[in-house]
Amino acid sequence: MSSSTSGSSGLQMSTSSTVLSLAEKQKYIEDYDFPYCDESSKYEKVAKIGQGTFGEVFKAREKKSNKKFVAMKKVLMDNEKEGFPITALREIRILQLLKHENVVNLIEICRTKATANNRYRSTFYLVFDFCEHDLAGLLSNINVKFSLGEIKKVMQQLLNGLYYIHSNKILHRDMKAANVLITKNGVLKLADFGLARAFSITKNGQANRYTNRVVTLWYRPPELLLGDRNYGPPVDMWGAGCIMAEMWTRSPIMQGATEQQQLIFISQLCGSFTPDVWPGVESLELYQKMELPMGHKRKVRDRLRPYVKDSHGVDLLDKLLILDPKERTDADSALNHDFFWTDPMPCDLSKMLSQHTQSMFEYLTPPRRACQMRQYQQQMVNTMQPRPQDNSYQDRVY
Numbered sequence: 001m002s003s004s005t006s007g008s009s010g011l012q013m014s015t016s017s018t019v020l021s022l023a024e025k026q027k028y029i030e031d032y033d034f035p036y037c038d039e040s041s042k043y044e045k046v047a048k049i050g051q052g053t054f055g056e057v058f059k060a061r062e063k064k065s066n067k068k069f070v071a072m073k074k075v076l077m078d079n080e081k082e083g084f085p086i087t088a089l090r091e092i093r094i095l096q097l098l099k100h101e102n103v104v105n106l107i108e109i110c111r112t113k114a115t116a117n118n119r120y121r122s123t124f125y126l127v128f129d130f131c132e133h134d135l136a137g138l139l140s141n142i143n144v145k146f147s148l149g150e151i152k153k154v155m156q157q158l159l160n161g162l163y164y165i166h167s168n169k170i171l172h173r174d175m176k177a178a179n180v181l182i183t184k185n186g187v188l189k190l191a192d193f194g195l196a197r198a199f200s201i202t203k204n205g206q207a208n209r210y211t212n213r214v215v216t217l218w219y220r221p222p223e224l225l226l227g228d229r230n231y232g233p234p235v236d237m238w239g240a241g242c243i244m245a246e247m248w249t250r251s252p253i254m255q256g257a258t259e260q261q262q263l264i265f266i267s268q269l270c271g272s273f274t275p276d277v278w279p280g281v282e283s284l285e286l287y288q289k290m291e292l293p294m295g296h297k298r299k300v301r302d303r304l305r306p307y308v309k310d311s312h313g314v315d316l317l318d319k320l321l322i323l324d325p326k327e328r329t330d331a332d333s334a335l336n337h338d339f340f341w342t343d344p345m346p347c348d349l350s351k352m353l354s355q356h357t358q359s360m361f362e363y364l365t366p367p368r369r370a371c372q373m374r375q376y377q378q379q380m381v382n383t384m385q386p387r388p389q390d391n392s393y394q395d396r397v398y
Helices: 002-017 022-031 085-098 136-139 146-165 235-248 258-268 302-303 311-320 331-335 364-375
Strands: 045-050 053-061 069-074 106-111 122-128 180-182 188-190
Touching: 045 069, 085 106, 085 122, 085 302, 136 180, 146 180, 146 188, 146 235, 146 331, 180 311, 235 311, 235 331, 258 302, 311 331
Parallel strands: none
Antiparallel strands: 045 053, 053 069, 069 122, 106 122, 180 188
């Protein structure tokens, strides 16, 4: 009895002796060397190049080489009581899996040193290869002119990226011009996988239940706006179609201020949502709850032909902006479309981009954005707009 008692008290003593005081714990955290997570102080921030619900993105220089630039995306930790955000973990895991020329490259994750100044809470950064431009920034600059061959090259690379991620069972779920990066050498990279997720074909016919609160409103496909939760790669292909049209219109083609208005704009361009053109649409959760305009004919070709002079381009756009996701073209079929295999062939972007030495990002074009913000609130502009004279900047289709 006494020996067991003394044994247990010895155990208590040895356990209590390892309990650290608060000061010791803080010193331990401060001195701890994380072997696989460098300190962010190895980089020097040069400029802020992005801001959104995801946090901030900075252009930074690697101090050691001084010539190597990176992009640092800050991981938002404000809502975390303890631990690391699950959304950021998912993004990191997906980016580690994806290695392709047309997908942004994650170099490493780094952290600030935990000290008394930041209450012993590190800030984490995702560090990427630096890209000089995003597509929204380039399109908002009237001096940047894309030839037809260059537009084909942009879309070919974008579709290559989508084909690769979809083949690896990943959905991007936030396709928009601001998330398409382009290096000064003309290499396109799909970026911002903060909303991305793996997808699977359900076994025993059970429907998936993914969230439909994804994709920026102007690029959001009709199935998500109508409440679909069992979706797949076609949600990204709709965004690709919106981006492709934007290569000529130079501004998002459907700028709804609300989900209801976005559905109206889609039906006015792509036709009314009816079971004839989209079998099963009536069973989607919000089909009866939204005010859906009836009697609209499909006008994609007629509306976009004044902008897109190339007949193959209009045809591919028509296939990307099909209402029924089952009928919408996939990345593989799109890459085999005549648009990419007729003259002029897709051509290198580096020569055109070499004329623009300043980085162009959506975030760095405030006057352009402020002007757009006023326009979002307006009703549809008269669709009988004068045609653009030379593929120059035209505000929007609607």
